[in-house]
Amino acid sequence: MLNRLKRRLRSLLQRAEMERELDEELRYHLERDVEQNIEGGMSPEEARYAARRSFGGLEQSKEECREARGVRLLEDLWQDVRYGVRTLVKKPGFTLISVATLALGIGANTAIFSLVNATLWRQLPVSEPESLVYVYSGNPGSPYSNASYPDYVEFRDQNQVFSGLGAWGGISASMNSNDQTDLITGAIVSGNFFEVVGVRAAVGRTISNEDDQTPGGHPVVVISHGLWKRRFGGETGIIGRQIGLNGQSFTIIGVLPQEYKSAFPNRVDDLYVPMMMQAVMRPPRAGYSGEMNPDLLKVRRNRWLLLVGRLKPGVSLEQAAASLVPITKQQAQLYPETNRNRILTLTKVNDGDPEARSSLLSVARLLLSVVGIVLLIACANVANLLLARASARRKEIAVRLALGARRARLIRQLLTESLLLSLLGGAAGMLLALWAVDVLKGAPPPGVLPVSLDFSLDGRVLIFTLTLSVVTGLIFGIAPALQASRPDLVSTLKNDSPALNHNHWRFNLRNGLVIIQVALSFVLLIGAGLFLRSLGRAQSIVTGFDESKLLAAPLNINLLRYTRSQGKEFYRQAVERVEALPGVESASLTRVVPLSGGSSIRGMLIEGRAAPDNNFRSEGSTGGANENAVSMSVVGPKYFQTVGISLLRGRDFNVQDTEDKPGVLIVNETFVARHFGGGDALGKRLSLDGAQGPWREIVGVVRDSKYITLGEAPTPFAYAPLSQNHETGMTLLVRTRGEPASVAAAVRQAVQSLERNLPVTNVRTMSELIGNALYAPRMGAMLIAVFGLLALLLAAVGLYGVMAYAVSQRTREIGIRMALGAQASDVRRLILREGMTLVLIGTVFGLMVALAATRLLVSFLYGISPLDTLTFVATASVLATVAFIANIIPARRATKVDPMIALRYE
Numbered sequence: 082m083l084n085r086l087k088r089r090l091r092s093l094l095q096r097a098e099m100e101r102e103l104d105e106e107l108r109y110h111l112e113r114d115v116e117q118n119i120e121g122g123m124s125p126e127e128a129r130y131a132a133r134r135s136f137g138g139l140e141q142s143k144e145e146c147r148e149a150r151g152v153r154l155l156e157d158l159w160q161d162v163r164y165g166v167r168t169l170v171k172k173p174g175f176t177l178i179s180v181a182t183l184a185l186g187i188g189a190n191t192a193i194f195s196l197v198n199a200t201l202w203r204q205l206p207v208s209e210p211e212s213l214v215y216v217y218s219g220n221p222g223s224p225y226s227n228a229s230y231p232d233y234v235e236f237r238d239q240n241q242v243f244s245g246l247g248a249w250g251g252i253s254a255s256m257n258s259n260d261q262t263d264l265i266t267g268a269i270v271s272g273n274f275f276e277v278v279g280v281r282a283a284v285g286r287t288i289s290n291e292d293d294q295t296p297g298g299h300p301v302v303v304i305s306h307g308l309w310k311r312r313f314g315g316e317t318g319i320i321g322r323q324i325g326l327n328g329q330s331f332t333i334i335g336v337l338p339q340e341y342k343s344a345f346p347n348r349v350d351d352l353y354v355p356m357m358m359q360a361v362m363r364p365p366r367a368g369y370s371g372e373m374n375p376d377l378l379k380v381r382r383n384r385w386l387l388l389v390g391r392l393k394p395g396v397s398l399e400q401a402a403a404s405l406v407p408i409t410k411q412q413a414q415l416y417p418e419t420n421r422n423r424i425l426t427l428t429k430v431n432d433g434d435p436e437a438r439s440s441l442l443s444v445a446r447l448l449l450s451v452v453g454i455v456l457l458i459a460c461a462n463v464a465n466l467l468l469a470r471a472s473a474r475r476k477e478i479a480v481r482l483a484l485g486a487r488r489a490r491l492i493r494q495l496l497t498e499s500l501l502l503s504l505l506g507g508a509a510g511m512l513l514a515l516w517a518v519d520v521l522k523g524a525p526p527p528g529v530l531p532v533s534l535d536f537s538l539d540g541r542v543l544i545f546t547l548t549l550s551v552v553t554g555l556i557f558g559i560a561p562a563l564q565a566s567r568p569d570l571v572s573t574l575k576n577d578s579p580a581l582n583h584n585h586w587r588f589n590l591r592n593g594l595v596i597i598q599v600a601l602s603f604v605l606l607i608g609a610g611l612f613l614r615s616l617g618r619a620q621s622i623v624t625g626f627d628e629s630k631l632l633a634a635p636l637n638i639n640l641l642r643y644t645r646s647q648g649k650e651f652y653r654q655a656v657e658r659v660e661a662l663p664g665v666e667s668a669s670l671t672r673v674v675p676l677s678g679g680s681s682i683r684g685m686l687i688e689g690r691a692a693p694d695n696n697f698r699s700e701g702s703t704g705g706a707n708e709n710a711v712s713m714s715v716v717g718p719k720y721f722q723t724v725g726i727s728l729l730r731g732r733d734f735n736v737q738d739t740e741d742k743p744g745v746l747i748v749n750e751t752f753v754a755r756h757f758g759g760g761d762a763l764g765k766r767l768s769l770d771g772a773q774g775p776w777r778e779i780v781g782v783v784r785d786s787k788y789i790t791l792g793e794a795p796t797p798f799a800y801a802p803l804s805q806n807h808e809t810g811m812t813l814l815v816r817t818r819g820e821p822a823s824v825a826a827a828v829r830q831a832v833q834s835l836e837r838n839l840p841v842t843n844v845r846t847m848s849e850l851i852g853n854a855l856y857a858p859r860m861g862a863m864l865i866a867v868f869g870l871l872a873l874l875l876a877a878v879g880l881y882g883v884m885a886y887a888v889s890q891r892t893r894e895i896g897i898r899m900a901l902g903a904q905a906s907d908v909r910r911l912i913l914r915e916g917m918t919l920v921l922i923g924t925v926f927g928l929m930v931a932l933a934a935t936r937l938l939v940s941f942l943y944g945i946s947p948l949d950t951l952t953f954v955a956t957a958s959v960l961a962t963v964a965f966i967a968n969i970i971p972a973r974r975a976t977k978v979d980p981m982i983a984l985r986y987e
Contacts, residue, residue, distance in 0.1 A: 158497070165498040175470060176502070179463045182878075183506025185871060186459030187553060188513030189452040191546045195518050197445040198541055200347065201438065204431050206340040208279030209391075213430035214398060216246070216388035216405075224426040225436050227384045230356070230377060232412065232420070233271075236388065239408050242401040243390040247274035249344050250386045252362050254352065255640045255840045257325035258312065262833065264637065264840035265308070267352035268343070269362050274353075275303075277391050278344055284309075285320040285335035293355040296378070300358060302331040306339040308351040326354070327640045328838045329361050344389055346433045364642045381419045389430065402427045447941070451608065451868050454601045456549075458872050460557035461594040462879040467499065467558065468591050469886045471565035478565055491566040499558025500551065507550030511538075514546075560590060592919055595876075595883050599923025600930060602869075602876040603960055607931040609869030610952040611942060612862035619858050619943040624851070625786025626675060627725025630666075631814060631847035632821040633674050634828055639809035641838055648809055651835060656717065658831040659815055664824050670717030670803055670811040673788070675724070675847075676854045680712045680789050683799075687756060688766040688776060711752065712788060713769075713799040715806045721747075721783060723816045731763045731781030734802040744777035744805055750785045752797035777801070791854050792943045821846045858943060873960070877967040884916045884971040895975050905976035912975050916968035917961075924957060 169176045204210045216236065219226035228236070230248070237246040248271040256265045272293025281287065283306060292299040302324070313319055322333045331354065343350040354362050359377050363385075377383050392401055405425045412420040428435050471478070478491060515538075636655065638648055652670060659668045673680055686709070718736075721728055729750070738745050746767070753762045766776040785795055803811070813832070817824050829841040888895070895908055935947035945952075 158493075161494050161497040162501070164494065165501045168498060169501060172470070175466060176505075179466055179502050180505045180509055182459045182462050182466075182875065183503055183553065184509035184513055185875070186452075186456035187503075187507050187510030187546065187549055188517065189455050189510075189868060189871070190449070190549055191510055191514035191542065192517035193448045193452045194545050195514060195538075195542050197449065198539070198545075200441055201433060201445065202431075202541065203346060203539075205278075205344070205346065206280075206338070210431055211429070212392045212394075213278065214390050214392060214401065214427045215430060216390050217426040217428070218384065218388075218409075218423055219426060220422050220424060224424060225428075225434075228386050228388055229381045229384045229419075230386060231379065231381045232384075233386055233388055235412065236405065236408060236425075237271075240390075240405060242393055242396045242404045244393050245273050245277035246388060246390040247271045247277035248356065248386045248388055249274060250356075250363065251350075252354075253637065253640065254326050254362060255328070255637070255838050256312075256352070257328075257838050260837075262838060262840045263312070264842040265351045266349065267354070268350045269356055269359055270353050271356050274344075274389070277389060279391075280337065280341050282335035283338045285333070287335050287337075288353060288355050293357050296357045297360060298357060299355055300326075300329060300331045300361070301334045301355065302326065303335040303337060303353040304333060305337050305342070305349070305351045307342075307349070309336045325838065326352070327361050327364070327642070331358075344430075345387070346430075361642075364639060381416055390427075398427050398429065443940070447938075448864065451605060451865060454605055455868050455872050455875070456553065457556075458598050458601050458875045458879070460553055461598045462875050462882070463502065464557040464561055465591055465594050465879055465882055467495075467561035468564065468594075469882070471495075471561055472886075472890075474565070482566075488566045492562045495562035495565060496555070496558050499562070500554040503550045503554030503557070506553070507546050510550075511546055564590060591883055591886075595880055595919045596923040596926065598876040598879045599920055599960070599964070600927035602872040603924055603927030603956065604931045604934060605865070605869040605872040606956045606960060607927075607935060607952060608938065609862075609866040610956050611935060611938060611945065611947060611949060612858070612865045614949060614952055615942040615945050616855070616858045616862040618945055619791050619855055622787065622791045622944075624675070624791070625726065625784060628847040628851055630817045630819070630821050631724065632817060632825060632828065632844065633847060633850065634813040634815070634825075634832065634841055634844040636670075636811050636813050636832065636839070636841070638811075638836070638839065640840075641836065643809060645807055649807055652717065652803070652811065654835055655813060655832050658835070659813065659828055662824060662827050662831060664818050664827075666816045666818050667719050667723045668813060668815045669720040669723040671714055671720060671724075671814055672716070672808050672811055673714035674812050674814075674850065676787055676789070676791065676850055681714065682710050682712050683769045684709055684771075685711050686768045686772060688768070711797050711799050713801060714788075715801050715803050715808050715811075717803045717811070720800070720814070723814050725816075726786055727784040729782045729784055731779070733781060734800075734804070736804075738802045738804050740805055742805070744775055745780045745802060746777045747781035747783055747800045748779055749783055749798045751795040752799060753782055755797050791851070858941075861941060873963055877963050880916065880919070880964055881967040881970060883919075884912065884968055885974070887915070888912060888971045888975045891975075908976050909969075909972045912972035913965070913968050916972070917964065920961065920964040920968075924960060928953070928957075 205213070207213065216228070217225045218228035218232055227250075228248075233246075233248045237243075237248075240246065250269045252267050252269050254265050254267055256263050270288060272288060272290035275281070275287035276289075282303065285303075287303055288301065292301055304319075309315060309319060313322075316322075319333055319336060323330050324333065325331070337353075342348065356378070363377060377385065390401075392398075402425060405427075409420070409423055409425055413423060426435075432438065482488070482491070636652070638651055643651060656668050656670065659665060716734075718734060721733060728747075731747070734745065734747070748762060753759060756762070757765065762779050762782060765779050767779070768774050768776050783800075785798075787793060788796055788798055813828070815821070815824065815828055825844045829844060832841045833839060898908065899905075931953070932948065938947050
């Protein structure tokens with residue numbers, strides 16, 4: 082602190098001296114001008130007045146002097162840059178190693194930041210996206226829900242804060258063109274949708290209000306640029322072409338711009354149709370029963386639309402939300418059964434999905450923390466290299482200081498060299514990040530819906546990389562610069578070799594950096610070990626069914642407006658034709674595919690017990706802890722035989738279980754244990770529709786299995802027969818005698834021979850579905866393991882560098898020891914002891930950090946404690962082994978020192 086004050090005082094004194102000299106020069110010129118003016122015949126008053134007029138010019142001279150000092154500063158900086166470049170070029174090995182180390186750290190950070198940027202912060206390619214908002218119609222417990230069409234119309238017509246309010250509903254459609262049928266994802270939109278979001282067609286036009294007036298009156302479609310290129314080869318005459326959608330002819334009226342994918346971030350919609358074509362594109366039905374009612378445009382209870390609004394100029398998000406409250410209150414009064422307790426929640430479109438954002442942010446924080454640790458290890462490595470290099474330059478620095486160079490000037494020079502290194506590392510890291518991003522693109526997340534992630538470089542990524550490079554240069558450069566600029570002038574100028582009695586192994590900056598590297602590496606390796614152990618546990622989880630030789634093929638007859646009787650006949654014929662195929666052992670149907678991530682949850686009432694207050698049904702939910710709820714699925718004949726789930730008691734469903742007979746159910750072991758204390762559940766009855774029934778009898782009990790995720794706890798589950806509960810969204814399950822993928826094409830052909838407009842896509846083996854369920858833990862384990870190994874490599878290199886440098890500095894000492902009788906084993910033990918001491922200290926610090934940090938990983942782990950003893954012991958062993966190898970090489974080199982040569986060493 083005292084030295085800092087002295088330097089500041091010296092700087093102020095120098096500046097004051099400059100100002101004093103300028104003022105003296107000013108007074109001198111004023112007095113001379115007055116004398117000359119009097120000699121020229123002016124009166125004293127006139128002479129002083131004329132001299133004062135020249136005062137402004139002299140003041141300008143003072144400003145020019147100040148500007149000259151700024152120019153000199155720029156010239157000094159340019160000189161520092163040129164000198165730094167020459168210095169780095171003279172040491173190509175040092176420069177290459179430093180740049181490569183920094184490239185690994187900066188590249189890893191840039192790659193992960195690009196992933197986070199593409200997932201969370203990419204703006205939609207629409208006009209003025211900052212004024213676009215999502216409008217959710219939910220309740221206090223679930224604020225981010227969709228709206229019904231009648232509610233949307235009232236919001237659109239009665240609000241005073243939006244210049245436009247559009248509606249968007251996701252759909253899947255069967256597209257038939259050129260005798261090829263595909264399942265295409267898209268959206269059904271209001272006539273003003275494209276006007277609201279601000280998107281114009283690249284070819285043709287978009288949907289307008291005129292296309293959205295009469296139900297079924299305008300079968301037109303706008304397609305994406307990707308579908309136009311992929312499916313139609315970029316055909317120039319695409320406008321006016323007819324294609325089949327869900328069995329009806331539609332006219333293509335426009336192609337969207339290439340950059341526009343969807344109104345929802347990271348989603349891809351390949352076609353858009355007017356809202357009034359809802360009856361064709363999203364067929365009305367009661368649940369999934371196949372009944373052709375109700376009409377989604379008239380029913381207020383069915384909430385399936387996402388609302389997108391553009392705020393008027395000057396209207397804030399809060400003002401817009403407050404102005405919509407009277408509309409929701411009016412709806413609650415007029416329609417209490419459907420709109421009681423409804424609230425509107427507004428979010429910025431650029432903020433993305435608010436429900437997914439929190440989980441994505443937690444993953445982003447984890448990944449950025451991991452790569453941040455890798456960068457810190459890289460910085461410590463380069464800092465050690467700079468310290469070693471500064472030792473080699475200590476005579477140069479001492480001479481410059483002795484000749485009058487200021488310490489601040491030397492620090493600036495050394496920091497300039499550090500920044501040059503970091504900028505070179507940043508440029509190389511950017512190239513490395515581009516390669517890493519390409520690798521990530523090759524491993525897209527699984528799922529039926531296509532996902533669009535834009536990893537292209539934008540201003541945000543470039544600014545991040547540049548800022549990171551500059552900050553990195555300061556982090557690893559400041560400490561070496563401060564230490565190098567403060568040498569012992571007398572000893573350094575007298576003798577360039579280190580003193581014999583110097584204790585090289587006391588705690589110093591180089592050793593401290595190694596300890597930090599080891600500690601951070603230990604933390605990352607612990608994280609990698611936990612994720613790998615978690616993945617191993619997940620892969621070893623018993624599913625409860627036989628997933629081998631099992632194929633799943635979705636049958637989306639709900640797209641084709643099948644009636645109930647037509648759907649039943651189609652399912653019967655489809656199963657018969659598939660079972661007749663060579664290589665097929667059996668086939669069945671299910672509403673919920675195991676481990677697909679979805680479930681149907683029903684409120685229930687067991688006969689003879691008090692009725693619960695919360696009977697409900699929620700399609701696609703992932704379950705809950707409600708004791709009066711049960712997850713269930715509708716299944717076809719021979720389902721348990723096909724899937725491989727054992728029947729423990731009772732009977733399977735049979736041909737007598739028809740709609741005119743009492744309803745039946747089969748439940749699992751956990752259901753019996755939870756609701757009947759593990760006793761006999763056969764013959765007991767329950768209702769899924771309240772106290773009025775109908776009542777369904779439990780006729781069988783099957784073994785537990787996994788239903789939604791691999792990591793789920795034992796869950797009560799019930800099965801209902803398709804023959805009594807017809808639904809239209811069934812999936813065909815096929816058990817084969819050989820490899821299931823080999824019969825996929827035959828299964829697809831057999832189904833489409835019954836209905837050419839039915840897309841049979843996304844046919845997968847059950848092993849693939851289980852692999853999809855493991856995608857997140859597998860990717861997490863892979864990324865953390867890669868970064869953990871990278872950190873271990875950097876730490877090992879840093880440790881090796883410190884020990885090798887220490888051995889080179891102690892050549893004379895080692896020679897004297899060996900000349901006095903020390904054995905090679907003694908020298909080896911000496912070097913190993915010092916190196917492993919650093920490792921031990923770093924491991925202890927890393928252990929303390931890991932014990933606290935790993936508790937944050939609980940939500941990411943499968944069936945393993947964040948304080949898993951085996952992981953901690955194994956990680957410490959791996960780190961010790963690698964550290965020993967990094968130490969033994971310099972130690973062996975030390976034993977080969979020739980005492981005679983060492984004693985003559987200067």
